[in-house]
Amino acid sequence: xxxxxxxxLAMGYRQRAVGADIDLALGAGEVLCLLGPNGGGKTTLFRTxxxxxxxxxxxxxxxxxxxxDWSRQxxxxxxxxxxxxxAGLFAFSVEDVVLMGRTARxxxxxxxxxxxxxxxxxxxxxxxxxxxxxRVYTEISGGERQLALIxxxxxxxxxxxxxxxxxxxxxxxxxxxxxKEIDALRRQGLxxxxxxxxxxxxxxxxDRIALLxxxxxxxxxxxxxxxxxxxxxxxGADPADVARSxxxxxxx
Amino acid sequence: MILAGHRTALRLAxxxxxxxxxxxxxxxxxxxxxxPAEALAALWAGPSAVxxxxxxxxxxxxxxxxxxxxxxxxxxxxxAAYQGMFRNPLVSPxxxxxxxxxxxxxxxxxxxxxxxAAVQAIAFVGGLLAVAAVVFVAGRVRRHDxxxxxxxxxxxxxxxxxxxxxxxxxxxxxxxxxxxITFWLLGGLNAVAPADLWLAAPLIGAGxxxxxxxxxxxxxxxxxxxxxxxxxxxVARLRGVLIVSATLMTAAAVSxxxxxxxxxxxxxxxxxxxxxxxxxxxxxxxxxxxxGFLVAADTLARSAAAIELPLGILTALVxxxxxxxxxxxxxxxxx
Numbered sequence: 071x072x073x074x075x076x077x078x079l080a081m082g083y084r085q086r087a088v089g090a091d092i093d094l095a096l097g098a099g100e101v102l103c104l105l106g107p108n109g110g111g112k113t114t115l116f117r118t119x120x121x122x123x124x125x126x127x128x129x130x131x132x133x134x135x136x137x138x139d140w141s142r143q144x145x146x147x148x149x150x151x152x153x154x155x156x157a158g159l160f161a162f163s164v165e166d167v168v169l170m171g172r173t174a175r176x177x178x179x180x181x182x183x184x185x186x187x188x189x190x191x192x193x194x195x196x197x198x199x200x201x202x203x204x205r206v207y208t209e210i211s212g213g214e215r216q217l218a219l220i221x222x223x224x225x226x227x228x229x230x231x232x233x234x235x236x237x238x239x240x241x242x243x244x245x246x247x248x249x250k251e252i253d254a255l256r257r258q259g260l261x262x263x264x265x266x267x268x269x270x271x272x273x274x275x276x277d278r279i280a281l282l283x284x285x286x287x288x289x290x291x292x293x294x295x296x297x298x299x300x301x302x303x304x305x306g307a308d309p310a311d312v313a314r315s316x317x318x319x320x321x322x
Numbered sequence: 323m324i325l326a327g328h329r330t331a332l333r334l335a336x337x338x339x340x341x342x343x344x345x346x347x348x349x350x351x352x353x354x355x356x357x358p359a360e361a362l363a364a365l366w367a368g369p370s371a372v373x374x375x376x377x378x379x380x381x382x383x384x385x386x387x388x389x390x391x392x393x394x395x396x397x398x399x400x401x402a403a404y405q406g407m408f409r410n411p412l413v414s415p416x417x418x419x420x421x422x423x424x425x426x427x428x429x430x431x432x433x434x435x436x437x438x439a440a441v442q443a444i445a446f447v448g449g450l451l452a453v454a455a456v457v458f459v460a461g462r463v464r465r466h467d468x469x470x471x472x473x474x475x476x477x478x479x480x481x482x483x484x485x486x487x488x489x490x491x492x493x494x495x496x497x498x499x500x501x502x503i504t505f506w507l508l509g510g511l512n513a514v515a516p517a518d519l520w521l522a523a524p525l526i527g528a529g530x531x532x533x534x535x536x537x538x539x540x541x542x543x544x545x546x547x548x549x550x551x552x553x554x555x556x557v558a559r560l561r562g563v564l565i566v567s568a569t570l571m572t573a574a575a576v577s578x579x580x581x582x583x584x585x586x587x588x589x590x591x592x593x594x595x596x597x598x599x600x601x602x603x604x605x606x607x608x609x610x611x612x613x614g615f616l617v618a619a620d621t622l623a624r625s626a627a628a629i630e631l632p633l634g635i636l637t638a639l640v641x642x643x644x645x646x647x648x649x650x651x652x653x654x655x656x657x
Contacts, residue, residue, distance in 0.1 A: 142556050153546070159544055160411075
């Protein structure tokens with residue numbers, strides 16, 4: 071059963087269509103990795119799946135209910151989004167940043183309670199960064215920020231996560247840490263849709279992969295779908311080069 | 323966690339001390355000087371006492387100090403809200419053109435000889451028009467640093483409204499209307515009557531109420547729209563409510579005190595340095611500091627020189643250098 075599903079989706083902006091005919095399904099408890107070149111429409115697709123951009127055609131369903139039928143607040147209790155690690159503007163504490171994930175669980179005029187603070191702390195601890203709670207978000211490293219943003223999504227207590235290039239701009243150690251956490255979250259039963267620029271990351275954590283090129287899904291299926299030829303075609307590279315730099319690929 | 327709450331309460335208490343000192347000084351200083359003890363005694367004795375001190379404290383200084391505190395608090399709270407919701411530490415009611423818009427509205431109303439309630443209503447419409455124009459223009463300009471675009475759009479729209487104010491001044495009757503428009507544009511509390519307070523206070527309260535109620539959610543507007551929406555916030559509606567609230571507060575402040583610049587820019591920064599950016603802590607700190615700062619500036623304005631200095635000039639003397647300092651360090655992380 072799929073928890074997040076796009077059917078015949080056309081996406082884009084008023085004057086400019088970015089993609090069309092997108093069929094995508096995220097199964098319960100699986101990790102689906104979206105691969106594709108820059109400008110292929112990954113970000114636009116995420117914005118559409120999150121209900122920030124209205125679809126130009128087709129439908130998006132979350133937990134078997136049309137996206138348009140969800141209120142913002144209710145949707146945020148089901149579907150959480152982890153943006154790329156960003157610098158932040160004001161010097162919020164890491165705990166306050168994570169607490170923002172509790173907003174959908176609060177009554178309109180409430181502020182977070184002691185219980186909410188406990189949840190925020192627990193989410194940080196779950197990712198092994200409990201010690202960051204009192205630190206200032208704008209002053210921690212990019213990797214720590216990414217983990218804080220994942221903790222914020224966990225604080226939403228949503229069962230579906232969308233992660234936009236969670237390993238981008240992280241050093242090697244932090245990349246491994248984030249991949250490990252994604253794997254751990256899947257084992258805890260969360261359903262995860264993520265994009266990445268590194269096929270080897272997809273091969274490590276994904277149950278299935280989807281290839282997005284020029285606004286269209288050109289392949290969707292098990293990891294074995296990522297052959298040197300398929301990736302070469304996706305990124306406009308030489309198959310021999312791809313095979314050389316990713317020896318773990320299945321050979322066609 | 324509970325500790326953090328205590329720490330904030332402690333900081334607010336520490337903050338209150340200089341604010342109360344500023345209030346006390348405001349009751350004491352002036353053309354008819356009183357000692358702080360005399361001022362307190364006169365306040366304690368009540369408005370019905372028949373002596374000079376009571377008259378000065380209750381009839382002259384109290385309305386003025388009340389107005390000063392209200393105006394300063396309103397401008398600082400509006401500034402804190404604008405900075406958060408536009409994700410821009412360089413904006414404020416004056417930078418966004420709201421003050422000029424409200425100023426043009428008020429100048430027009432004075433020109434047509436309308437009563438104060440109408441002056442306030444038209445000032446509010448002018449302020450709202452200005453901020454709508456700025457947001458519209460900034461939204462159309464893409465591919466540029468949005469922080470800079472918003473500031474520049476605000477400057478341009480503010481200039482347009484200022485030109486309108488100049489036009490009203492040219493057309494105004496030079497003996498009756500012009501002096502009142504001019505002095506009022508420089509900003510000052512010397513013309514505030516208790517009746518003005520009773521009109522402005524409810525409007526400022528009406529603008530403050532949504533900020534107080536939504537104080538947690540305001541924080542989320544400092545994220546990108548996508549993030550805030552994904553966290554469950556109806557971004558457009560929340561921002562709309564806050565723009566109307568902050569503009570209402572600004573317009574009410576402008577309609578009784580004229581254009582007193584810079585407070586809405588500088589005070590939120592100072593408050594953020596003291597208690598951090600979290601809005602439910604920032605708002606009370608900004609209200610206290612803004613009120614205290616304006617009362618102190620007004621005390622200086624009416625007692626530093628033989629003639630009364632326009633308040634807007636004093637706040638600009640403090641605010642403009644601080645703005646330049648902020649601009650110079652805005653490449654680094656904001657406070």
